[in-house]
Structures are given as structure tokens and as C-alpha cells.
Amino acid sequence: MDESSNPQIALTDEERFPLLNDLSFLNALKQDEFAPKFNFKSGDRLNAVQLSKVKDYKKKYYDKKIFWNEGQTPDWLTDYLQWCLKTVPFYQNKHKGNDFDSFPTISRDDIREYAHLLVSNEADLAELLVYYTSGSTGPKLDVLFDAVSQASWLPQIESVLSDFNISIDEGKDTAAIALICAQEKTLTYASLSTYLEGAGVLKINLNPSEWNRPDDAKKYLEKYNPQLLTGDPLAFTALAELKPQLTPKALISSAMKLTEGTKSKLENYFNCPVIDLYSLTECRNIAYASETGHKVIRPDLYLEIFDEYQDIQLPYGQRGELVVTGGINPFLPLIRYRTGDFCSLKIENGVPFLMDLEARNPIVFFTKSDVKINNIDISNRLSQLPLAGFKMHQKKDKLIEFTGYSNDITSEEIIELLNVIFKNDIDIHAVIQAVSQNNTAEKSKYSSDLIIG
Secondary structure, three states: OOHHHOOOOOOOHHHHOOOOOOOHHHHHHHHOOOOOOOOOOOOOOOOHHHHHHHHHHHHHHOOOOOOOOOOOOOOOHHHHHHHHHHHOHHHHHHOOOOOHHHOOOEOHHHHHHOOOOOOOOOOOHHHOEEEEOOOOOOOOOEEEEOHHHHHOHHHHHHHHHHOOOOOOOOOOOOEEEEEEEOEOOOOOEEEEEOOOOOEEEEEEEOOHHHOOOOOHHHHHHHHHOOOEEEEOHHHHHHHHHOOOOOOOOEEEEOOOOOOHHHHHHHHHHHOOOEEEEEEEOOOEEEEEEOOOOEEEOOOOEEEEEEOOOOOOEOOOOOOEEEEEEEOOOOOOOEEEEEEEEEEEEEEEOOEEEEEEEEOOOOOEEEOOOOOEEEHHHHHHHHOOOOOOEEEEEEOOOOOEEEEEEOOOOOHHHHHHHHHHHOOOOOOEEEEEEOOOOOEOOOOOEEEEOOOOO
């Protein structure tokens, strides 16, 4: 984290948890003999009115999910657009028409440049919170939100878990969620969830330098045995290498592509579902991977598919860039926000699915004989391997450079598979790096020096 991004005003624990009178479990999590060297303090800051809003959000959208059908828009969309036009300066300045079809798309650059204009006039600045993305797909991005939109990720997660007949136990003296990291440096903390009636929420980094003794990470997690583990495939792979005796109800993987091979390995070890979640910092959780496709979970988000280069909505079922409208964040109301991710939309029994979702711009690779190879086809084949992450780049001379992260496969296996995909008409340089507790790996990505004419 940049020094300038660190919090400038320190709150007391009482201010972080105004509705929780007993903070003894928080102190136990912080002061435990096996605890890591926590470097941050976090709290949901929910007061009674805000907590009521989070519960109302769950009741309105998740007690009975109602999406939309092909050729229709959600019931809430008209009121939402009018509210945006009435209270959000950016849309007042940008929008010229009176109906949804006349709204242009907006991009990450718009959020970066006009963050202050995208704040609703009805937002309470005293509730402002700031989160920034790491910039793995471009310059870092400050995202503004409030306590209600922040805490609402829990009803969203509960909605996902309900499809697996899983619920989170509430109340103090139980660790509900642990966000697992395996990085050189990141914020770490012990916190509580007011929404979950004081249950513990942890963010820990497996990097040995973050702990007092080599076995403390394992012992700490085993002692509190979090019900839900969240993180990315690299972090989960590093955690499994520690061989902890844990009984989580589920693992929720996000931020990086989860291959079927890694998913199977993790499910076998932890003996629970591993859920591949698709989310964005700008609007939180959107969908999770199912046998049909990525099942959409958010009735308060309207999803469209647009042409990559033009402001043209594509016909139902056609593949293009995913565009998002909606949410409950008064500091960042979204109207036709381009995600930079690509898929097609399919609605089955009133539920939308994102088909063949591929993060970021599709990349076309070439054999030596100029046969085109779509990165989606590559992903489908690589997904069978226990890769925690990878980077694949094609140089101008068509050489493929591949870096993978795994403790179970070799570079020879990667070369063999890629040769099959590229019909033995390609030169490949592959490196497999071991997954550790302090990875410096980037998100999985494809790139190319070749330009399609």
C-alpha cells in the first residue's frame, strides 16, 4: 500500500463497532499467543440505522430473487435512473436523453477522473470510506463507498452459500470469515461483524515474516477454525501446503482464475465446496461459477453485453463486454459501467448466467503458420491442471512465454499441453514457480506483442 493511502484518522474500537458492547472476542483475536503481527485496525462502523439498511437490502433483494427476462429491464431501473439524474452531477452533465437506451457507457477512466462527480448529492460525506485497487490491470483506482454498501457484501455471500445449503453461524466467540493472503506485504487485521452479531472477521497474511514463530499461522487458524475462507487460488494453495487441520464450510475464491485442477485439489483437502466468485471492487460480488456458467446473484445489478469498441448493445446471446448498472453505493452509482470482462448472457428459468466469462480483453494467439488460437480455448485446457495462477505472453517472433504457479506440475507438462493446443507449430518457453507463503505473483493474464490487422 502506498504511504499516502494509509488512513490519516485513527478511530477507537468503540467507534468502529458502535453497536457491539462486548469486544472481548476482538481482543482475544488480537492478543492470542499465536496471533500474527497485525498492522491495521478495521471495523464495519455500522450504527442502528445503517444495520437496518443492510438487513432491508437483504430482505428486498435476496429473500426472493427477481431478475429480468430477455428483452426486459428490472422493475427498479426507471426509479434508479431518475435518482441518478436528480442527484449525481456526472450523469447530469453526461446524459442528454430521457430513457435508459440513451445513456452512454462509462469506463474505469471515468471513475478515476471524475470520482467526485459520481458521488450522489444525497451521500453523507461523514460516512465516506475509500478502497483502492492494486492496479493489476492499469493504474490504481480509488473506489468510494459507505458502511452500508461495504457491509452488504455479507448478504451477497450468504446468497451464494444458500445455493450450497450453507449458512454462517452468528454471534461472538466464533470466527466467521478469514481472508487468506500469501503476499510480500498487505494489510492484516482482526475485526468483528456487527451484521453477524459480533462474529470474528480476520485478514491474515501467510508470509512467515508476519508471524512470531514458524508454526503460528497454522496454530492460529486451527485454534479459531474460521467457518468461511476467502482468498485467491495462490493463497489457498499456500495454505494447503501448511497442512492445517481446518473444517471450513466453504472456500470462496476470487481475484484470479480458479482452474478445475486447483479447485479439485482444494476440495479434496479441505473437504468442502470451493466456490469461484466473480466480483469487482467497483460493485462487489456479481456471480459465481456453476455447471451452466457464472450464475448471477445480484438482482440489484442490471447486466448488458456491449460491443468492445462502440456504444452498441449486442443482441441477446452474443459475446461482448459485460456492462453493469445499479448497486446501492451512493458514492459510486453505476450506469452502464464497462467491466473490461467478456462473456455472453443467458437467462434460464428467470436467472441470468454469464457464459464463457473471461476476465479482461480477449487475446488472440498465433501458431507459426498464423493459425489463430483464442485464449478462451487455452483457458479451457489449462483449467484441467492444478495451476494456482499463470501469465502467458506471445512475442513478436511468436515465441510463447509462460509462467505458472504450482507445486504439482512441471514446465514439461505445460509445454506438452500448449503444443497440443498450438498444433505443434509453436516455440514455447515455460517456467513453473513454486507457490509459497509470500508470493509476488500477479493475477493470471494473457498478453501479446502481436497486433491483429
